[in-house]
Amino acid sequence: MSWLKEIIGTEKAVIAMCHLEPLPGDPYYDKEKGMEYVLENAKKDLLALQEGGVDAVMFSNEFSLPYLIDVRTETVAAMARVIGELKPYIKIPYGVNVLWDAKKSLDLAVATDAKFVREIFTGVYASDFGLWNTNVGETIRHQRDIGGEKVKLLFNIVPEAAKYIADRNIKEIAKSTVFNNRPDALCVSGLTAGKETDYATVKLVKEAVPETVVFANTGVRLDNVEKHLSVADGVVVGTTFKYDGKFENHVDVKRVKEFMDKVKAFRGK
Numbered sequence: 001m002s003w004l005k006e007i008i009g010t011e012k013a014v015i016a017m018c019h020l021e022p023l024p025g026d027p028y029y030d031k032e033k034g035m036e037y038v039l040e041n042a043k044k045d046l047l048a049l050q051e052g053g054v055d056a057v058m059f060s061n062e063f064s065l066p067y068l069i070d071v072r073t074e075t076v077a078a079m080a081r082v083i084g085e086l087k088p089y090i091k092i093p094y095g096v097n098v099l100w101d102a103k104k105s106l107d108l109a110v111a112t113d114a115k116f117v118r119e120i121f122t123g124v125y126a127s128d129f130g131l132w133n134t135n136v137g138e139t140i141r142h143q144r145d146i147g148g149e150k151v152k153l154l155f156n157i158v159p160e161a162a163k164y165i166a167d168r169n170i171k172e173i174a175k176s177t178v179f180n181n182r183p184d185a186l187c188v189s190g191l192t193a194g195k196e197t198d199y200a201t202v203k204l205v206k207e208a209v210p211e212t213v214v215f216a217n218t219g220v221r222l223d224n225v226e227k228h229l230s231v232a233d234g235v236v237v238g239t240t241f242k243y244d245g246k247f248e249n250h251v252d253v254k255r256v257k258e259f260m261d262k263v264k265a266f267r268g269k
Contacts, residue, residue: 002213002233003152003184003213004213004233004234007093007115007116007152008055008056008093008115008234009055009093010055010267011233011234011267012229012233012234012263012266012267013055013056013233013234013235014054014055014056014234014235014237014259014260014263015054015055015056015057015058015095015215015234015235015236015237016049016052016054016055016056016057016058016236016237016238016241016256017057017058017060017062017236017237017238017241018042018045018046018049018057018058018059018060019045019060019062019063019238020038020041020042020059020060020061020062020063020078020079020082021037021038021041021042021063022038022063022064022065023038023061023064023074023075023078023079024074024075024078025072025074025075025078026061026063026064026065026075027065027066028063028065035078035081035082038078038082039081039082039085039086041250042059042082042086043086043089044250044251045250045251046086046089046090047089048241048250048251048252048253048256049241049251049256050089050090050091050092051253051256051257052241052251052253052255052256052257052259052260053256053257053260053261053264054092054237054241054256054260055092055093056092056093056094056095056115056116057090057092057093057094057095058094058095058096058097058116058118058236059079059082059083059094059095059096059097059114060096060097060098060099061075061079061097061098061099062099062238064099066128066129067099067100067129068099068100068101068129069100069101069129069130069132070101071098071099071100071101071104075098075104076098076104076107076108079096079098079108080108080111080112083096083108083112083114084112087112093115093116094114094115095109095114095115095116095117095118095152095154096108096109096112096114096117097117097118097119098119100119100120100129100132100159101119102117102119102120102121102134102136102139103138103139103142105117105118105119106139106142106143106146106148106151107146109148109151110146110147110148110151114151115150115151115152116151116152116153116154116184117151117152117153117154118154118156118187118217118236119153119154119155119156120132120134120155120156120159121134121136121139121153121155121156121181121183122134122136122155122157122177122180122181123157123159123164123173124164124165124166125159125162125163125164125165126162126163126165127159127161127162127163128161128162129161129162132159132162136180136181140181152184152185153183153184153185154183154184154185154186154187154215155177155181155183155185155186155187156187156189156217157170157173157174157177157186157187157188157205158170158187158188158189158197158201158217159189160189160190160218170188170201170204170205170208171204171205171207171208174186174204174205174208174209174212175208175209178209178212183212184213185212185213185214185215185233185234186205186209186212186213186214186215187214187215187217187236188201188202188205188214188215188216188217188232189217189218190217190218190219196218196219196220196221196224197216197217197218197219197220197228199216199224199227199228199231202214202216202228202231202232203231206231206232206233213233213234214231214232214233215232215233215234215235215236216228216232216234216235216236217235217236218236218238218239219239219240220235220236220237220240221240221245222240222255222258222259222262225259225262225263225266226262226266229263229266237259240255240259241255241256241259242255243255
């Protein structure tokens with residue numbers, strides 16, 4: 001049995017994304033509507049996800065486009081305010097993701113009592129955001145320094161909009177990542193948010209590290225969730241839960257319920 005049962009309450013878990021509006025300091029932040037608008041929409045999405053029956057939720061600054069690799073303080077401060085004000089309404093386990101900064105994600109997790117973090121912890125990549133380097137040894141020491149030992153770490157080993165610079169196959173990456181870094185889970189992604197994770201890649205990763213939790217991280221939909229869950233230990237879902245399945249839209253509780261009904265029936269088998 002994996003840690004998913006203990007932390008999230010079930011195997012074959014569904015972690016839903018609560019995508020925050022652009023925040024102060026972001027290029028597309030709406031200064032006139034301000035933080036109250038960000039809070040209002042985050043609350044609506046959170047309540048819709050919970051009503052729809054998801055297992056856990058992950059807060060991310062998804063609309064802080066284009067993303068930074070070294071995230072500014074104002075972003076973390078704004079996210080902490082949002083999660084802090086939503087805490088009375090949160091009824092399920094939750095995690096955080098400060099795109100794309102592993103240390104800041106951990107800072108936010110510790111400050112808000114989040115149970116897990118998803119980030120790019122390892123590797124060097126050529127990406128849409130420039131040369132993308134990591135320092136996992138320093139990051140894990142930082143996690144210990146700030147008292148975040150219990151925060152589960154979800155390593156994204158196929159980053160969106162990026163490619164590993166070294167010529168290594170996905171099985172090698174999965175095996176060495178697990179051996180060297182002891183991740184709590186590996187996340188396998190498609191090209192961008194909403195783009196389907198390659199099923200064959202998920203299968204290869206799970207076969208390479210059968211004792212490690214593996215998530216299909218993007219593009220999981222009603223028509224492919226059973227396929228992915230037949231191999232993966234869980235799925236991370238954002239775009240699928242939104243009106244018309246569009247990345248820019250807000251959460252549609254009907255889509256969430258329909259998806260979760262299918263997942264629960266699958267788990268029942």
